[in-house]
Each structure stands twice: as C-alpha cells, then as structure tokens.
Amino acid sequence: MLTSSARLSSPAAIPTVLDAASGVILTVPDGFPLASAEFSRFGPNLVIDGANGAQVVVTDFFAVARAPALATPAGAVIGGDLAMRLAGPMAPAQFAQAAATDGGPLPIGELSTVNGVAQVRHADGATETAVKGVAVYEGDVVTTGSQGSVGIVFNDGSTFSVGNSARAVLDQLAYDPATNTGTSTLTITNGPFSFVSGEIAKTTPDAMTVKTPVLTIGVRGTTVAGVAAPEGGNNTVSLLNDAGGGTGQIAVKTAAGIQVMSQPNQTVQLTSFNQPPPPPVILSPQQVQQLYGSATQTLPPAQPPLQQRTEPPASPQLRQQQQQMQQRSDAPKTQADQAKAVADAKAAADAAKVAADAKAADLAKGAAEAKGIEAAKAADAAVKAAIDAKAAEIAKAVGDA
Structure with a gap:
C-alpha cells in the first residue's frame, strides 16, 4: 500500500535502486540530501525523496531481518532503525495515541x-x-x-x-x-x-x-x-x-x-x-x-x-501519568510510615510496662517499710509498757518496805 507521502519518481527522474540484502551499509549517490530527505514505505520497500527531486528506493528494506544503514559518500549515516522511524508505520493511525x-x-x-x-x-x-x-x-x-x-x-x-x-x-x-x-x-x-x-x-x-x-x-x-x-x-x-x-x-x-x-x-x-x-x-x-x-x-x-x-x-495524558507516578512514589513511604508507627507504639507500650513495674516495686517497698515501722512502734510500746509495769512493781515493793 502506498502511503500519502510515498511516491515513485516520474519516468523522467529515474530513481536509484538499492537492495536491502546487499550489505549492512548502503551508500546513496553523491550529493543526495539524505539527512533532510523524506522517508516513506511502498510495500516492503523504502522510498527516500530528496528535496532536490532525486529519489532512492531500497527494495525489501522492511522485509529483511535487519534493516541496513544508509550512508552518503561524505560520511553522513542514517541507521536502519532511524530510517524505519522516519518512514512511519504501514497504515498511519487516524487518531492520536490513546491516553x-x-x-x-x-x-x-x-x-x-x-x-x-x-x-x-x-x-x-x-x-x-x-x-x-x-x-x-x-x-x-x-x-x-x-x-x-x-x-x-x-x-x-x-x-x-x-x-x-x-x-x-x-x-x-x-x-x-x-x-x-x-x-x-x-x-x-x-x-x-x-x-x-x-x-x-x-x-x-x-x-x-x-x-x-x-x-x-x-x-x-x-x-x-x-x-x-x-x-x-x-x-x-x-x-x-x-x-x-x-x-x-x-x-x-x-x-x-x-x-x-x-x-x-x-x-x-x-x-x-x-x-x-x-x-x-x-x-x-x-x-x-x-x-x-x-x-x-x-x-x-x-x-x-x-x-x-x-x-x-x-497535557491531560501527562497529568494523569504524574498522578500515577506520585501514587507509586508515595506508596513505599506510606508503608514505611505504617511500619514506623507500629514500632513506635510497641516501644511506647514497652516503656509504659517498664514504668509500671518500677512503680509497683516502689509501692511494694513503701508498703514493706510502713509495715516495719508499725511493728517497731508496737515493739517500742510493749517495751515501754513492760518498763512501766516493772517500775510500778518496784515502787510498790519500796512502799511496802
């Protein structure tokens, strides 16, 4: 199928024909404006139209396993992949690319x-x-x-x-x-x-x-x-x-x-x-x-x-892509934040338990100390009572004497 840009030269302008299978680099005629030329498809063939009216046709360019590079005698080179991109697809789309x-x-x-x-x-x-x-x-x-x-x-x-x-x-x-x-x-x-x-x-x-x-x-x-x-x-x-x-x-x-x-x-x-x-x-x-x-x-x-x-x-397509990229970029941060929050909560719980245990130990110690004081007071009172009783006995004995 001939695309809108592809055309064969008129009989008066005989194109130069090159065979894609004849080498890895094909040389176009001297003076052919390769770098600025228009590239297009004609079936399996590559058609290259120069602004000077000259034309080069590379037969089976799109049929060989690896498209050859194109070069001028002066040393400019258009790679096979680049030539394919410049020629475009066989059947151009009617609408812009999808979002x-x-x-x-x-x-x-x-x-x-x-x-x-x-x-x-x-x-x-x-x-x-x-x-x-x-x-x-x-x-x-x-x-x-x-x-x-x-x-x-x-x-x-x-x-x-x-x-x-x-x-x-x-x-x-x-x-x-x-x-x-x-x-x-x-x-x-x-x-x-x-x-x-x-x-x-x-x-x-x-x-x-x-x-x-x-x-x-x-x-x-x-x-x-x-x-x-x-x-x-x-x-x-x-x-x-x-x-x-x-x-x-x-x-x-x-x-x-x-x-x-x-x-x-x-x-x-x-x-x-x-x-x-x-x-x-x-x-x-x-x-x-x-x-x-x-x-x-x-x-x-x-x-x-x-x-x-x-x-x-x-661009609406790029805006949407920006949002998607931001979401993907934020996802690992969100997961990391969640993990940090869990770790912080566990650390806080462990710290609270340690504090509670220390408080309980202090209370137990205080209770033990209070009990000891009461026992000492009771002992002191008993001793005092015994002393008073003994003093009373002595006083009575002296009085009787």
Whole structure:
C-alpha cells in the first residue's frame, strides 16, 4: 500500500535502486540530501525523496531481518532503525495515541514552547499540529518550518528544543522515578537543537545520548547546543554554561574517535562520521547566538522530574501519568510510615510496662517499710509498757518496805 507521502519518481527522474540484502551499509549517490530527505514505505520497500527531486528506493528494506544503514559518500549515516522511524508505520493511525488509562503508550514528555509552524508525527502515524501541551511519545518525529521552533519538557526533567527547519526523532526515554534512573536517546537529522540534561544524565555516563548523522553526544549533565548540517556541511556541537553558572561535560564521538569537552562554549565541528573529532575551539557569545539562536531561545529551563512538579503539565495524558507516578512514589513511604508507627507504639507500650513495674516495686517497698515501722512502734510500746509495769512493781515493793 502506498502511503500519502510515498511516491515513485516520474519516468523522467529515474530513481536509484538499492537492495536491502546487499550489505549492512548502503551508500546513496553523491550529493543526495539524505539527512533532510523524506522517508516513506511502498510495500516492503523504502522510498527516500530528496528535496532536490532525486529519489532512492531500497527494495525489501522492511522485509529483511535487519534493516541496513544508509550512508552518503561524505560520511553522513542514517541507521536502519532511524530510517524505519522516519518512514512511519504501514497504515498511519487516524487518531492520536490513546491516553495511559486506555492502555496506550505512556507519554515521555510534552511540548512546552512552540513558535511558528511545527508538527508532531506520532509513532503510530497520527500527526498533530504542534501546540503547547501536546504529549509526545517514544518514536515521535518533530519537524519545524522555516520560522518554526519547538521546546519539549521530558519526564526526567530534561528539556530539548529544535530551531528553524529542523527534524528530530524522540527515539527512546525510559525513566524510573523511584530511583531517578533510566536511559534516553534523541536524534536530530537536520537543523539547530539545544538541550538541558535531567535526572537520567546524572546516573551513569552516557545514559543520555543525542545523535546527528555524523556524531553522537554522550551527555554527563549539562547544557548543549548544536546544528545537524546538510551533507558536507559542518555538524557543530557546543558546550554551554548551565543556568546556575556551572558547566558540565560531554563526549563527542564518531567512528574514528572521541573528544571530551568541559569548558563553556567549547565547540567541535565535523563533516563525516569517519572523521575523528578535532580539538575544540571556544566560540564567542555572539557566535553561539548566531549559530543556535532559534533553538536556544525556545529551550525550556530545566525542570524537576515529572512526579515532583508543583505546576501540573498541560497535557491531560501527562497529568494523569504524574498522578500515577506520585501514587507509586508515595506508596513505599506510606508503608514505611505504617511500619514506623507500629514500632513506635510497641516501644511506647514497652516503656509504659517498664514504668509500671518500677512503680509497683516502689509501692511494694513503701508498703514493706510502713509495715516495719508499725511493728517497731508496737515493739517500742510493749517495751515501754513492760518498763512501766516493772517500775510500778518496784515502787510498790519500796512502799511496802
């Protein structure tokens, strides 16, 4: 079945045909705009339409056991899984994804800021105009127009934005609020972007990763901006100061090496996934603004994790998920409180018993002492009486004499 976006070229424009079974990486013709192209399905085949009118068809792409990666001669790479997400499902849904209560997938965040024209295509194929409060899910594709930009707040408190003429795929985000752990992966195929890491990036190095067709960013807690450039252009990544004035750390990786950055405005530029990252340079604030302005101006500030936010999310799906997360988070605390109350009550009862036993012992001792005093008084009285009697006898004897 041919989707609305999939089409074969006219006879005048002969497509390049590649066989999915012919290799693990397939190279498209030189000059084909792979990163910004439109991906769609035509039966088991992948159809890729470039903005320049060129077309690539990968036969049996959706039929092979493992979809091959696609690469340009210049060194940009679109992985097989990413190509599948960009193509979307065979039969796009007619309605947005179900809320969590309907058994549908759980949202991973929501749109927080939107400027100009932008769109969200969900993993089930349903599309929505980007407006504040739209819930986003794993596998969603966010695209912006020439004057559009979008900011997203994720469940772990991280935030992400794309600027003008950009496309991003929300590959994966798994977050456990009980332990503040998880993993997340985002891919920007083209355009400017920026992000502030959240709870996930604090757990282990590279638990949060952000990718472009020529590099991967391992995030270790920080603020970052970048541009995924067209084929042959400079893919640029800059480490920025955090809102609090500190600076985190990122690792920029390619197939040929890695470069760690930890100073504000340090920047690397790459044109190929096969190129080792060069030593970073320092950009001026004006250069940062010029390169990333449409993304950084839309970037929401860092947020608390979803279950800790005092202001409820705009998305009804996310509000419900927030309540569920809070309930799950509170449950262990309630059980612990109950156990503590039982232990406190037992301790109080034990203390009361000890006090009662001590009081009883004191009373018994007092009673014994009182009884002894009375006996002594009686003995004293008996002795006195005997003495008096004896004195009387003596006096009588003297008188008789």
